[in-house]
Amino acid sequence: MIKGKDYTVYDNDTLTPGYKAKIEHTLYSSNESDLSDLLKLTVGEISALKEKNIAQEQAAYEKAIKGLKEWEALAAITGRYERAIEYLKVPEVSHTSNKWIKDEYGKSTISNKVYKMTYNICERSSWRNNTVKYDVRWHIYTNRPYPQNSYKVAGQERVCAAREEAEKYIQGRIKAYSHLFTEISPPIPKDLEKSFMVHGYLLPGYVTEEMQKAAAEKAEKSAEKKPSIRKQLNELKADQKKNPQEPQKTRPENEIG
Numbered sequence: 001m002i003k004g005k006d007y008t009v010y011d012n013d014t015l016t017p018g019y020k021a022k023i024e025h026t027l028y029s030s031n032e033s034d035l036s037d038l039l040k041l042t043v044g045e046i047s048a049l050k051e052k053n054i055a056q057e058q059a060a061y062e063k064a065i066k067g068l069k070e071w072e073a074l075a076a077i078t079g080r081y082e083r084a085i086e087y088l089k090v091p092e093v094s095h096t097s098n099k100w101i102k103d104e105y106g107k108s109t110i111s112n113k114v115y116k117m118t119y120n121i122c123e124r125s126s127w128r129n130n131t132v133k134y135d136v137r138w139h140i141y142t143n144r145p146y147p148q149n150s151y152k153v154a155g156q157e158r159v160c161a162a163r164e165e166a167e168k169y170i171q172g173r174i175k176a177y178s179h180l181f182t183e184i185s186p187p188i189p190k191d192l193e194k195s196f197m198v199h200g201y202l203l204p205g206y207v208t209e210e211m212q213k214a215a216a217e218k219a220e221k222s223a224e225k226k227p228s229i230r231k232q233l234n235e236l237k238a239d240q241k242k243n244p245q246e247p248q249k250t251r252p253e254n255e256i257g
Helices: 043-088 163-176 190-196 209-225 229-242
Strands: 007-011 014-016 020-022 025-029 108-111 115-125 132-142 152-160
Touching (some): 115 163
Antiparallel strands (some): 014 020, 108 115, 115 132, 132 152
8 A cells, every 4th residue: 555645555566477467556536635726727727637647647557568568578588487497397207117016005006107007906795695896997097297297098997706807807908008018218109298298398208109200210211321231242243243354464484575
């Protein structure tokens, strides 16, 4: 709150660097302000003075807006710095190095830098008919330092009548997706790339399937341009067959020239 001579201003100014600038001032004039000098003038004269003052007020407002335009450019730069810092501060994801581990609650997990598979088998019995069932739950998600950005790859729930049936089922699922857990950082398919990007940039230590394909094509083209030693020898032999060289004549040692 700002107290003037015959007015009070309530301000609500806030700045969130790189995001938001808010300038809000509300002015309340006092009912006890001195109007004696104005009351000697006509309505027309006061109106003219009022319009002149409004023009000056508008100019002051535009000057303040111009200052905000300068802030906008600076805020955009601050935002770039913040995004770069956020990218560089993403922690290395933890994983099990493609090995199965079981926690204290019986949940089994296998993971690498890209994928994470979990499953558990829960036994339950019915008090009505004394039967036992086994609930099998398994899921595969992308393995991210921040779980809220993870994508679901596959998963299912099934009820089995026997423990053996449940074990056989989950082992089948493990085998079906075992190809995802042969490398520490397997190539990322196109539809999962966003899970490993921050502000449009792929996190360090990862490679996409497209990047892997491009690298393979580049290596193949490079190999085609560089002739192999075997190919060079074969060409030399073929040339020698087409153009056999005549044997050089040697002079006898006792020949007098």
